[in-house]
Amino acid sequence: MNIVASEKLQKMSSSIFQEVADQKQKALKNGIDVIDLSVGSPDFAPPAFVVEALAEAAMDRSKYGYTLKGIPEFDEAVSYFYKQRYGVELNPASEVMQLMGSQDGLAHLAMAVINPGDYVLVPDPGYPIYEASVTIAGGNIYPMPLLEENRFLPQLDEIPLVVLEKTKLMIISYPGNPVTALADRSFFEEVVRFAKKHEILVLHDFAYSELIFDNNPQISFMSVPGAKEVGIEFNSLSKTFNMAGCRIGYAVGNEQALAILASLKSHIDYGVFYPIQKAAITALTSDFSFLQSQVREYEKRRDVLISGLSKGGWQTAKSPATMFVWVKIPSGWTSRRFAFELIDSKGVAVIPGDAFGKLGEGYVRIALVQPSERLSEAAERIQEFLRETQV
Ligand SMILES: Cc1ncc(COP(=O)(O)O)c(C=O)c1O
Numbered sequence: 001m002n003i004v005a006s007e008k009l010q011k012m013s014s015s016i017f018q019e020v021a022d023q024k025q026k027a028l029k030n031g032i033d034v035i036d037l038s039v040g041s042p043d044f045a046p047p048a049f050v051v052e053a054l055a056e057a058a059m060d061r062s063k064y065g066y067t068l069k070g071i072p073e074f075d076e077a078v079s080y081f082y083k084q085r086y087g088v089e090l091n092p093a094s095e096v097m098q099l100m101g102s103q104d105g106l107a108h109l110a111m112a113v114i115n116p117g118d119y120v121l122v123p124d125p126g127y128p129i130y131e132a133s134v135t136i137a138g139g140n141i142y143p144m145p146l147l148e149e150n151r152f153l154p155q156l157d158e159i160p161l162v163v164l165e166k167t168k169l170m171i172i173s174y175p176g177n178p179v180t181a182l183a184d185r186s187f188f189e190e191v192v193r194f195a196k197k198h199e200i201l202v203l204h205d206f207a208y209s210e211l212i213f214d215n216n217p218q219i220s221f222m223s224v225p226g227a228k229e230v231g232i233e234f235n236s237l238s239k240t241f242n243m244a245g246c247r248i249g250y251a252v253g254n255e256q257a258l259a260i261l262a263s264l265k266s267h268i269d270y271g272v273f274y275p276i277q278k279a280a281i282t283a284l285t286s287d288f289s290f291l292q293s294q295v296r297e298y299e300k301r302r303d304v305l306i307s308g309l310s311k312g313g314w315q316t317a318k319s320p321a322t323m324f325v326w327v328k329i330p331s332g333w334t335s336r337r338f339a340f341e342l343i344d345s346k347g348v349a350v351i352p353g354d355a356f357g358k359l360g361e362g363y364v365r366i367a368l369v370q371p372s373e374r375l376s377e378a379a380e381r382i383q384e385f386l387r388e389t390q391v
Contacts, residue, residue, distance in 0.1 A: 070098025308379025
């Protein structure tokens, strides 16, 4: 019997992350010391008090059942966190919804609101699940180019009216992955006006809300007047508290949209393990000094990498946020050839930019997930690579 993937799955591009992982394994087998800067999984640990809360709750043998949805205390903790960190008021009973990581919501929202033939506006380059979720849902993708000359903001007035008439959902992310740019308040205000005018639901992915550098403001889309009428925001404990493996995140904002997503999820999963919810509550209601020291660590790593690269003459823009550096590669290379040859010859693993969309070609994404000394060494190896392979 020949088992064939569905047409929808076949339409989805292969996982470049897997290809990079395979290439890395090959290099390791060849005895190369690999500096892995590919996947954005934090190498920092969660705060000790969060792990203690998790361990304590895990000892309670009565808490091993399905949780179905977030316990009310979790929704209240998110509401507290949003008020403290972003000045946003949220009704915990109706404007907060727990997710199994924000990926859960990102993967399922399109399925919950899109009908065949509907369009979704998706950033290019963008985090891969944005496009994949629309493909799974049977919708049409309209890529919004994020260009350097436009400060990586989509030009909303350039989207054709015929597309807007069929558009149900728009996905944005500031700061984003792989494009680390920030949006200002006036852009978010424009998005609210645009969404109201064309009746488009807005999804703002704010997964890197606590990795914003150089004292730039942390602007939640939900802090803009009218945003709750048109949109929801996804956030997560994965990067903020280094709890990526715990799979806990949340969506906030428009009640109706959250109820629709909750309705779909009620068919799909049975909730997050109770001790993980307790650990998340502890993290969200802590004093936030952990967040301040963590952002400084990432800032330092970013500076080490960028200054290492620039010493060899490769000038790259400083990321204003996130755990990534989005680097334009020298001309004469494709992103894939650059990334794969870099692993093979120097043992530095990065992600080719085309993994994030057509406009990612010509870039690579470097994740700041190794200590500064390793990043400095990676920069030296990259310089060597560039000298040896000058095209
Ligand atoms: C932009 C962005 N959004 C969402 C996610 C998903 O994170 P999680 O599901 O762990 O919350 C990631 C993970 O790397 C990401 O980079």
